[in-house]
Amino acid sequence: MSGERGGRTPTGSTVADTSTDRIGVLGAADSVMSRLRGGDLGALPVILGLAVIWTVFQILNPVFLSSGNLVNLTMQCAAIGTIALGVVIVLLVGEIDLSVGSVAGLGSAVLAVTFVQLQWNLALALLAAVAIGTCVGLLYGIVYTRFGVPSFVITLAGLLGFLGLQLWVLGDTGSINLPFDSWIVLFAQQLFLPAWLSYVAAVLAAAAYASSLLRRARRRVAADLDSQSLREIGVRAGVLLAVLLVSAWYLNLSRGVGVMFLFFLLLVVAAHLTLTRTRWGRAVYAVGGSEEAARRAGIRVDRIYISVFMLCSTLAAVGGVLAAARLSSAGQSSGGGDTNLTAIAAAVIGGASLFGGRGTAFAALIGIAVIQSISSGLTLLSLASSVQFMVTGLVLVLAVIVDSVSRRSRAASGRA
Structure with missing residues (x-):
């Protein structure tokens, strides 16, 4: 039988019976338990935490798990989840981007000004908005690799600088409404x-x-x-x-x-396949694990850093466009507030390690689901935003503690 030890594999070849590698469902369970004992927790703590959050909020308010509320929850995840996906990719190389909120706001401002005020074709306006994000990432990558300025400092400066550029692009209008009958708004709200x-x-x-x-x-x-x-x-x-x-x-x-939520899911899957099935993706994990080892292995480390910053800022601009379409407007507050911190928190809560080299694209999906679930549940309970921030901060600290403890466990068991 194919599920027995020493059985035949999907191609018909026989696999030798060993005491450590068992084939089949029981073998898979043993493998999972072995990884857990070695500190490789994966997404298990986050999934269990999400289940607890959903259970508690459902008990407190039966509307929470209703179909209508879950549809709203999925749609709320798409924009910031897309931004968080870019943060995950940057974290994989052990760096950080603190300006994703400002870049998202700048992208939404460029879309609104070019599409509404300058009357550009919508496709061209979208291309300009996304291209702005790509150029920002290219700038970060060049400054980081050429001058060795820490990414924390570069992106902190970018947070301020691109926020100012966003306000300059919008000008005195402050806020620009997108046409309700445009397909980008229909895509984000009604499809x-x-x-x-x-x-x-x-x-x-x-x-x-x-x-x-x-x-x-x-x-x-x-x-x-x-x-x-x-x-x-x-x-x-x-x-x-x-x-x-x-x-x-x-x-x-x-x-x-929602079509917009499906678009976000497709982005996550595409990022996952790129990270796990391509030479570039393997290089990203290698650089995050050990930059020097990656360099000695022949990897163009500088190019990896530049490409990662570019991808992060591009996804931030895409997220800004989705947020603007969802709200049917772009203004001075776009990308502001808690957008920046929420995207970074979602990436970390979802399982992307702050130490680099560990995490998957699905961290963005799981993490933003946790944060938006907390937000939705507390809103249904009519609790203030202050409570939401405190609860989210607590969850973030717990996620970092779990990451740190599991990292020590992996090191102790030789799995780091």
């Missing part, structure tokens, strides 16, 4: 997948996941390594399919799956 299409998307996502697992198993067999059995692959893909179908069904009880 939802038809129910049948959301189910099709769930099936396609599960099939792609199963195909990915199967390809990985075949590569491991070709390298004479133990691999997942067909049974385990089927179970994992089946669980994912069930979760996606149930989620789509429940959201469809209200308005359904």
